């Protein structure tokens with residue numbers, strides 16, 4: 139399997155590291171021997187070699203700040219335009235991990251279209267295209283006999299998508315309710331421990347959980363983007379951001395936290411999707427609810443089904459290796475289906 143990686147930041151490098159470190163295991167256990175043949179970034183160049191790129195050299199060159207540091211080799215093409223790299227490289231699969239854009243899903247959506255049109259399967263960590271254009275992508279992939287996978291978009295490599303689409307296939311999923319943003323859950327956990335909101339946010343930023351501009355997390359938009367993916371792909375409810383009610387945690391006070399505690403409850407930022415719609419809102423949950431006991435940056439999702447009741451999955455929702463693993467799981471699915 140030959141891969142073109144579009145985006146080579148935290149997630150793209152995480153996948154590369156996993157493919158390097160697990161190469162022997164993957165070959166022995168699954169007969170799986172993927173090769174990265176092309177890599178694209180926005181400002182740090184692009185590379186393509188039809189025979190494959192050396193992962194150590196890729197990581198070393200990006201570590202020095204630019205793919206131009208990659209050693210010269212016969213047949214190596216540098217700085218091709220991203221669209222050309224997708225359309226003209228001989229890759230079998232495009233792995234897309236550029237920034238998530240919840241307004242237009244671009245340019246990633248056009249990258250997906252180009253990948254399908256040039257005969258490639260698509261694996262996404264980028265949430266934008268799945269959140270905004272799921273049915274178009276599925277139709278496009280099916281028409282051309284290609285695969286579309288996106289495990290990493292919700293709860294990183296914790297298999298929230300596979301659980302619903304594969305392990306629970308045959309059940310109807312009546313409702314999905316989850317803690318889908320680690321930053322806000324970390325802040326709420328610290329507030330439970332007595333820390334004021336502003337201090338908890340600053341701590342989340344210093345630990346690398348929250349961005350310098352934390353709006354997407356604390357105002358609920360990141361969780362809403364993931365809820366859209368769950369709505370469209372799992373519940374089968376075509377939903378847009380404009381149709382969702384979204385509120386975040388920034389107005390919660392220490393008094394609110396204390397009042398909930400006295401009532402045997404905890405505040406959580408809950409993303410909820412049903413066949414009728416979706417929402418993201420701070421919600422008081424009884425401490426007997428499995429989601430009430432998820433602390434720190436951990437994520438969780440509960441699927442309520444018609445046949446087996448509720449199933450809750452708990453695990454990491456971000457990070458280099460957890461997200462890289464989600465991409466690996468998708469690549470293995472493509473490999474197994476070949």
Ligand SMILES: NC(=O)c1ccc[n+]([C@@H]2O[C@H](COP(=O)([O-])OP(=O)(O)OC[C@H]3O[C@@H](n4cnc5c(N)ncnc54)[C@H](OP(=O)(O)O)[C@@H]3O)[C@@H](O)[C@H]2O)c1
Pocket residue numbers: 144145146147148149150178179180181182183220235236237238245263264265290291294455456457458461
């Ligand atoms: N990090 C996580 O834990 C996590 C978890 C789940 C999902 N995700 C999703 O995965 C994606 C990547 O996250 P990340 O943390 O790896 O971000 P990141 O470290 O900022 O890396 C993004 C990469 O995409 C490249 N890029 C941006 N725009 C591009 C464009 N138009 N064409 C080509 N390359 C472009 C960047 O290029 P430069 O190197 O030149 O900046 C960079 O290499 C995001 O959509 C994120 O929402 C991340």
